[in-house]
Amino acid sequence: MRRGVALNRAIRVIAVVAVxxxxxxxxxxxxxxxxxxxxxxxxxxxxxxLHMAMLADVTAAFDPQKxxxxxxxxxxxxxxxxxxxxxxxxxxxxxxxxxxxDLASDAKQSDDGLTWTxxxxxxxxxxxxxxxxxxxxxxxIRAIERTANxxxxxxxxxxxxxxxxxxxxxxxxxxxxxxxxxxxxDHTLSITTTxxxxxISYRFAMGTTAPIPPDAxxxxxxxxxxxxxxxxxxxxxSGPYMFDGSDTMDFSADPKDQTEAPGYxxxxxxxxxxxxxxxxxxxxxxxxxxxxxxxxxxxxxDDLYNQVAQGxxxxxxxxxxxxxxxxxxxxxxxxxxxxxxxASDAVRYVSFNLAVPPFDDVHVRKAxxxxxxxxxxxxxxxxxxxxEIAGHxxxxxxxxxxxxxxxxxxxxxxxGDVAKAKEEMKQSVYDTDQDGVCDAxxxxxxxxITDREDPYSEQMALLKQFLEPIGLxxxxxxxxxxxxxxxxxxxxxxxxxxxxxxxxxDYADGVTFAExxxxxxGLWESCCNYSLVGATADxxxxxxxxxxxxxxxxxxxxTCAALEPGDARFKCWAELDKKLxxxxxxxxxxxxxxxxxxxxxxxxxxxxxxxxxxxxxxxxAVPGNTA
Amino acid sequence: xxxxxxxxxxxxxxxxxxxxxxxxxxxxxxxIIGRSPWEIFWRHFRQDRFALAGLVIIFLILVMAIxxxxxxxxxxxxxxxxxxxxxxxYGLPSAPRWWPDKYDPVTGEKIKEAPPxxxxxxxxxxxDQLVRIAYGARxxxxxxxxxxxxxxxxxxxxxxxxxxxxxxxxxVISRATDVVLALPILLLALGIASACGANQEGCFWGLIxxxxxxxxxxxxxxxxxxMARIVRxxxxxxxEKEFVEASRSLGASNRRIxxxxxxxxxxxxxxxxxxxxxxxxxxxxxxxxxxxxxxxDTTPSWGGMLSDAGTAFxxxxxxxxxxxLALFLTTLAFNLVGDGLRDALDPRKGV
Numbered sequence: 011m012r013r014g015v016a017l018n019r020a021i022r023v024i025a026v027v028a029v030x031x032x033x034x035x036x037x038x039x040x041x042x043x044x045x046x047x048x049x050x051x052x053x054x055x056x057x058x059x060l061h062m063a064m065l066a067d068v069t070a071a072f073d074p075q076k077x078x079x080x081x082x083x084x085x086x087x088x089x090x091x092x093x094x095x096x097x098x099x100x101x102x103x104x105x106x107x108x109x110x111x112d113l114a115s116d117a118k119q120s121d122d123g124l125t126w127t128x129x130x131x132x133x134x135x136x137x138x139x140x141x142x143x144x145x146x147x148x149x150x151i152r153a154i155e156r157t158a159n160x161x162x163x164x165x166x167x168x169x170x171x172x173x174x175x176x177x178x179x180x181x182x183x184x185x186x187x188x189x190x191x192x193x194x195x196d197h198t199l200s201i202t203t204t205x206x207x208x209x210i211s212y213r214f215a216m217g218t219t220a221p222i223p224p225d226a227x228x229x230x231x232x233x234x235x236x237x238x239x240x241x242x243x244x245x246x247x248s249g250p251y252m253f254d255g256s257d258t259m260d261f262s263a264d265p266k267d268q269t270e271a272p273g274y275x276x277x278x279x280x281x282x283x284x285x286x287x288x289x290x291x292x293x294x295x296x297x298x299x300x301x302x303x304x305x306x307x308x309x310x311x312d313d314l315y316n317q318v319a320q321g322x323x324x325x326x327x328x329x330x331x332x333x334x335x336x337x338x339x340x341x342x343x344x345x346x347x348x349x350x351x352x353a354s355d356a357v358r359y360v361s362f363n364l365a366v367p368p369f370d371d372v373h374v375r376k377a378x379x380x381x382x383x384x385x386x387x388x389x390x391x392x393x394x395x396x397x398e399i400a401g402h403x404x405x406x407x408x409x410x411x412x413x414x415x416x417x418x419x420x421x422x423x424x425x426g427d428v429a430k431a432k433e434e435m436k437q438s439v440y441d442t443d444q445d446g447v448c449d450a451x452x453x454x455x456x457x458x459i460t461d462r463e464d465p466y467s468e469q470m471a472l473l474k475q476f477l478e479p480i481g482l483x484x485x486x487x488x489x490x491x492x493x494x495x496x497x498x499x500x501x502x503x504x505x506x507x508x509x510x511x512x513x514x515x516d517y518a519d520g521v522t523f524a525e526x527x528x529x530x531x532g533l534w535e536s537c538c539n540y541s542l543v544g545a546t547a548d549x550x551x552x553x554x555x556x557x558x559x560x561x562x563x564x565x566x567x568x569t570c571a572a573l574e575p576g577d578a579r580f581k582c583w584a585e586l587d588k589k590l591x592x593x594x595x596x597x598x599x600x601x602x603x604x605x606x607x608x609x610x611x612x613x614x615x616x617x618x619x620x621x622x623x624x625x626x627x628x629x630x631a632v633p634g635n636t637a
Numbered sequence: 638x639x640x641x642x643x644x645x646x647x648x649x650x651x652x653x654x655x656x657x658x659x660x661x662x663x664x665x666x667x668x669i670i671g672r673s674p675w676e677i678f679w680r681h682f683r684q685d686r687f688a689l690a691g692l693v694i695i696f697l698i699l700v701m702a703i704x705x706x707x708x709x710x711x712x713x714x715x716x717x718x719x720x721x722x723x724x725x726x727y728g729l730p731s732a733p734r735w736w737p738d739k740y741d742p743v744t745g746e747k748i749k750e751a752p753p754x755x756x757x758x759x760x761x762x763x764x765d766q767l768v769r770i771a772y773g774a775r776x777x778x779x780x781x782x783x784x785x786x787x788x789x790x791x792x793x794x795x796x797x798x799x800x801x802x803x804x805x806x807x808x809v810i811s812r813a814t815d816v817v818l819a820l821p822i823l824l825l826a827l828g829i830a831s832a833c834g835a836n837q838e839g840c841f842w843g844l845i846x847x848x849x850x851x852x853x854x855x856x857x858x859x860x861x862x863x864m865a866r867i868v869r870x871x872x873x874x875x876x877e878k879e880f881v882e883a884s885r886s887l888g889a890s891n892r893r894i895x896x897x898x899x900x901x902x903x904x905x906x907x908x909x910x911x912x913x914x915x916x917x918x919x920x921x922x923x924x925x926x927x928x929x930x931x932x933x934d935t936t937p938s939w940g941g942m943l944s945d946a947g948t949a950f951x952x953x954x955x956x957x958x959x960x961x962l963a964l965f966l967t968t969l970a971f972n973l974v975g976d977g978l979r980d981a982l983d984p985r986k987g988v
């Protein structure tokens with residue numbers, strides 16, 4: 011999914027992550043996370059070479075401390091890196107959102123809730139050339155130290171770990187070690203936090219925490235020493251796969267003289283082969299069916315899917331299945347079992363800039379919500395298979411489905427209702443004659459930013475069409491995707507509407523929506539509060555806006571984030587969602603996104619990984635692909 | 638071979654009654670009539686049926702472009718009007734009602750039929766293709782005339798100056814021409830168009846904004862060197878002619894000589910070359926739009942329509958056929974007229 015880039019651009023510089031946990035919030039409770047369900051015998055699915063393609067390369071050449079991209083997260087989870095905790099690579103209804111011990115055998119929380127103790131499974135070895143090195147507690151500390159290193163964590167998500175005692179001091183260079191991390195022995199890791207954090211397990215299931223082996227010289231960063239910018243090229247695997255030719259790496263040489271594993275050529279190809287150190291018995295979470303995974307990088311979206319249809323390619327990692335292929339695969343009985351559709355825990359929306367007239371008036375924002383043809387937007391994206399019409403902001407799984415049927419702007423067939431929109435517009439100060447059609451000059455040539463690719467340019471044509479009857483005309487700027495996100499995020503750009511964004515969760519909690527999107531912590535130059543909800547008068551003035559006040563939900567967000575996990579917290583997020591939809595109205599959310607995959611007829615097994623929101627690559631079985 | 642050629646020439650001459658008539662005849666000296674150059678030109682041109690056909694096609698396309706809003710009114714759809722009912726549930730386009738084979742070749746499924754009033758079907762956004770083709774003619778003709786016009790003015794001015802003044806002026810202009818000719822125009826155009834189109838502020842301090850502007854500027858600003866060369870070559874020989882000397886000896890200023898004596902005499906090659914460069918400019922714009930760096934999707938353009946149609950070709954060929962046909966006919970028509978003009982304005986043709 012190319013949109014993975016967009017969705018996981020997520021929460022960059024968020025100072026405080028006051029998340030309370032999901033796993034075991036109650037202080038003093040010792041937890042024994044459930045091990046993964048043991049997999050049924052699958053010998054007939056094993057073997058073969060899986061041929062995949064990617065439109066674009068990963069974002070930071072597989073450097074675990076830098077990669078903040080769903081595709082790389084899946085490569086790490088399925089194949090390359092094991093972490094203390096991890097997921098099973100299945101959809102939510104098969105337990106895919108639940109966390110399980112991976113390299114750890116158990117996790118305990120102290121009575122005061124501040125210290126977590128992980129026990130690490132003994133006898134687990136790294137991939138070649140470190141096959142004689144056992145994975146030990148110190149290797150995790152090394153990974154967190156690298157996460158704190160500003161030279162090594164560029165573009166990453168180190169903010170999730172600043173809750174660890176001493177992390178920020180180490181990052182600032184004022185401490186030699188992270189005081190909150192200790193390894194009393196090789197198989198015990200203790201982590202002390204500055205405030206109780208129930209969801210530490212989730213944070214230690216992300217690739218940046220994967221162990222980094224020591225090197226022979228005992229350098230601080232182990233094998234990553236001297237590779238601040240490119241450790242990804244020298245990645246030592248712990249999962250079922252490794253880059254082809256990893257055994258040729260020589261960490262005893264000076265870092266400048268080391269040669270990277272030939273299995274990954276940036277921008278060209280990725281070749282993963284079996285890690286001989288990995289055993290099926292030691293891993294209850296991964297299928298690891300293919301013997302080898304070959305990935306070509308580059309190509310044309312439609313062309314790649316044609317190759318999948320013809321069997322020349324097995325799977326496209328980051329493309330968007332063209333609507334005609336969706337139609338083919340859904341209507342042709344021979345193809346119907348080769349299309350897979352799963353909710354990917356992401357929302358697509360149009361955001362209002364609350365500081366730009368006429369959208370400083372809530373009635374105009376509500377009127378747009380009434381007029382919005384969500385059904386049409388979905389149809390232009392490929393119809394019902396691409397997702398569920400959204401009636402609110404946070405995906406239902408983050409609110410325990412409390413708002414599953416909620417929509418404060420219900421219209422027939424979700425196609426918009428001009429009459430209701432006009433009723434709302436009449437109450438606006440910008441509709442001076444109160445005929446339901448905005449007549450103020452602010453409603454003309456409204457600066458709208460969107461993506462220049464289909465289906466966004468098509469959606470723009472429709473958007474203009476259904477806003478015209480209420481007197482809003484748009485001046486649309488269709489930009490390259492990266493530019494669009496930058497402009498939407500930049501408070502100085504003074505755009506009024508941002509019509510192309512989407513947002514996906516980082517892990518299963520409402521805070522991964524509320525904080526970056528609607529709290530003042532997500533305002534420019536942080537990310538991604540495009541509506542400027544919670545901006546102060548000074549900030550607005552500084553950016554050059556004439557509007558001096560906008561609504562804020564900072565207090566509501568903080569209240570929810572401080573709650574114990576469970577029903578109360580779910581309910582709190584749901585209440586915040588309702589407040590946003592009815593009082594603040596920063597968005598028109600129109601779609602809860604699906605992930606759509608089509609498979610070649612070589613693939614005999616498929617599983618959707620809810621964690622990354624992508625197919626579990628190691629579960630794609632191609633026993634017949636011997637070539 | 639020589640014999641063949643001469644026979645062919647003879648056949649050609651015999652096949653052209655106008656030339657036969659015009660051949661000198663000792664028996665009818667009295668039939669020599671004084672004709673103005675325009676009369677001579679028109680006499681030749683109207684004999685060329687292909688050129689006339691081209692002229693008619695250009696006229697029709699011009700009418701279509703001018704009256705595009707009328708086409709939209711008659712069809713009752715605006716060029717950017719989305720009709721979701723004209724798309725199937727997957728958001729895929731529907732076929733014109735008269736289209737003979739309305740089945741998807743891959744699945745064998747029946748393809749949805751466009752609602753009445755969509756003569757040429759709808760595109761993948763649910764917009765009327767006929768109306769968009771009519772508006773697309775505006776885009777193509779704007780590029781054809783404005784961009785070519787810019788190139789023409791620059792080329793003629795520089796060509797006249799270089800050829801007339803010679804010396805250092807000529808050296809500077811001619812080397813500049815060489816430099817522009819050496820530039821990879823398509824790559825440059827792709828670069829500029831994507832740079833200026835990627836940003837709401839445009840580029841070059843906001844002078845060029847995304848849209849038709851950059852495309853016209855690129856074609857106009859890089860399309861002049863051939864014209865400059867042709868004009869310069871003509872002027873170099875013309876400035877030595879007796880009538881120029883005569884006019885100079887009568888005390889005419891350089892400006893007068895250039896504008897009143899020389900320019901009219903290079904009009905013929907200018908006209909011919911302009912007509913021939915128009916279709917290549919139209920194709921250049923279509924190419925840029927096809928590559929996705931031309932005009933934005935909200936401005937209908939034949940190249941952009943062809944680009945959109947590419948992915949849908951297997952099950953919606955009408956999306957490619959009609960804009961392609963429009964583009965083909967337009968460029969063909971300009972080429973035919975250009976050829977006709979060249980023949981008719983050729984002074985070596987019998988008078």
